[in-house]
Amino acid sequence: MTPTTADGGDGQDGATHEPVLLARVVELLAPALQRDGAVLVDGTLGLGGHSAAVLEACPAARVVGIDRDPAALERAGDRLAAHGDRFTGVHATYDRLADVLDDLGLDTVDGVLLDLGVSSMQLDRLDRGFAYRADSPLDMRMDPTTGRTAADVLNTYPAADLTLVLSRYGEEKFARRIADAIVRERTTEPFTTSGRLVELLYDVIPAPARRTGGHPAKRTFQALRMEVNDELGGLDRVLPAALQAVGVGGRVVVESYHSLEDRAVKRAFARATTSSAPPDLPVVPPELEPAMVAVTRGAEQADDVERARNPRAASVRLRAVERVRPSSPSSPSSQSSTRSQRRASGGAR
8 A cells, every 4th residue: 555554653744655665666566567468456556656656667567456445446546547447446355356356357467566554545534543643433444334343343352352462463562451451441431432542551551661662552553453454364365366366477566564464475475486396306397396486585675765754664574476487286375375265255254
């Protein structure tokens, strides 16, 4: 999305609305998008910043932009309207990538871009509930038309489940203390607005801890957002589907902003770029060679200049792989994609 942040900031701190690592993303995708009719799937369309740059830099290519947020689709569609039928917007979650391609009659594509996290537009709209610096309804749904809200999570989850959400997704040291306080306070009055939750966090988190590590609500709001939108579950489903979707020469580029996201991307890319041959096999037959190769060396980060210009780039980790041979039905990525699609067919939790 454009841009993306790992925390729950309010998007009104003066940071520029420029896509993170824009030039590098275009540089990585461009070699795969030179042929006439090449297709990029921007699975996290947001405000369309990455897609706009690709359409300008790669005049032979077209973009399929996926976003679960109807408002983002509308704004990106207006922005990209000048490109005519070179842009197609689709309202869906990115873990429905395979279904979207089926609906469009696309057997393979030439690139997939995933820029994970929450977009500036969502942060800037106080009524969406992502902001902790202003009182707003506790919503946090990236698609406000469906699914449970952050208020639903706060008011219905048992203390043990709340603790797990806060500790896993927010890496919150005081997760149990916060969860117990939420359960206690909601018996008096359900949580409906961010202001009351922030007040509780100030009361519960010890003063020395509040003075370090940024705003004391940052980790809780991040954790709630990731739980409400099933962000890690969706990522686990989309990664194998994206790897399977690209044809030979196609590339998958992912920007992540959270250690758990980057770990999932690293694992998926490692499986796709590792031979399935036994380690002691003297000669590896072609069908056991990996179908993908790494394009980046590990995870790339934004330089100091971009971090100073756009603070939201501080935590980005960028990884990219390229398909060098067709996948076989027995390949790990193919099997993983099939399993993920089966899980996804039951819907996100």
